[in-house]
Amino acid sequence: MDVNRFFEANAKPESKWDSWKEQNAGKTTPILYQGALDYFMNFYNIDSYDEILEIQMEASKRGATDPLSKYILRDMILKCVNHRIQVEKKSGNHAKTIKSAVQKFIQLCGFTDFNVRLPRGTTKINSNGGSGIITPQQMNIVLGVTNSLLYKAVLLTLRDSGLRLGDVLSLDIGDINAGINGGTEYYYIEQLTQKTNSRAQTILGFEALNAVRDYVRFRVSRGEVLKEDTPLFVVGRVVTEVKSN
Known part of the structure; x- marks a missing residue:
């Protein structure tokens, strides 16, 4: 990927995010995602949408020579989700919304294959065991x-x-x-x-x-x-x- 050309084509990630929210006006998802994205930004003291995109772009560049660097943003999401559950004692659904919101934002910015999978056991599981996953x-x-x-x-x-x-x-x-x-x-x-x-x-x-x-x-x-x-x-x-x- 030509990162410089990519940045020029995606210079205003905020507009892409706002456009998606407008297209889905009246639905609950954009409201939940906005709150979750704001939480993620506050958690890491991120001031702008541009900064989130720059983190992913830098990870993409460095990932060519350092495989671990490719997953910087994914690791940030997972740590934020874990804090939301383990420290703030929020439900798994609250935490998963953070993952989904940041993932959606990055996908809208052009990284369509960006996908974060939460480790099993990250989110709380109902005591009835109905999920079929070991508690x-x-x-x-x-x-x-x-x-x-x-x-x-x-x-x-x-x-x-x-x-x-x-x-x-x-x-x-x-x-x-x-x-x-x-x-x-x-x-x-x-x-x-x-x-x-x-x-x-x-x-x-x-x-x-x-x-x-x-x-x-x-x-x-x-x-x-x-x-x-x-x-x-x-x-x-x-x-x-x-x-x-």
């Missing part, structure tokens, strides 16, 4: 049953990514190496799914990343040499070899 309480029970570094890493990766078990077990070290070594709280991965043969874009949160780091460190401490094409998870080993303290 944080249930996950803690499962994790408490095992002290296996391998199983903990696999379970948390499954929880965050939403991938099938077969897709998770087919990950290589190279698919997540930058996330393991980067010290980030979130990391985006792409994985070719076995069922549909399509590329799934998904995310791992800090718990999953830390669990994977612990498991990888254990393997290295045992003298294993890990390369880019080395399987991330080795399931066929004796369980006692991957026990934590």
Whole structure:
């Protein structure tokens, strides 16, 4: 992408946002999105719509040489959403509106493929379990049953990514190496799914990343040499070899 030309074509992101709101006048969504976008800007002390677009444009430029930089704005959204839920104790729907509002704004500015996926467990889940997704309480029970570094890493990766078990077990070290070594709280991965043969874009949160780091460190401490094409998870080993303290 020619970023300079892109900036010229999108010099007034505020007008694009206002135009979209006018086209949807009378609907609830623009009102909710405006409030959510304002909250996001206040959270980061952002003064103008131009500044939001500049963050994404800079991330796009730097992402060509530094893959982690590509997700700067996405990480900002996730941290804001997490604060809204964990600190302010707002509902998951309130928090998801922040994600949707910023995502819509960036898409209107020309980044049509910009999409943010919230890690499973980010938003609160109803206690009735009707969503069919494992609750944080249930996950803690499962994790408490095992002290296996391998199983903990696999379970948390499954929880965050939403991938099938077969897709998770087919990950290589190279698919997540930058996330393991980067010290980030979130990391985006792409994985070719076995069922549909399509590329799934998904995310791992800090718990999953830390669990994977612990498991990888254990393997290295045992003298294993890990390369880019080395399987991330080795399931066929004796369980006692991957026990934590």
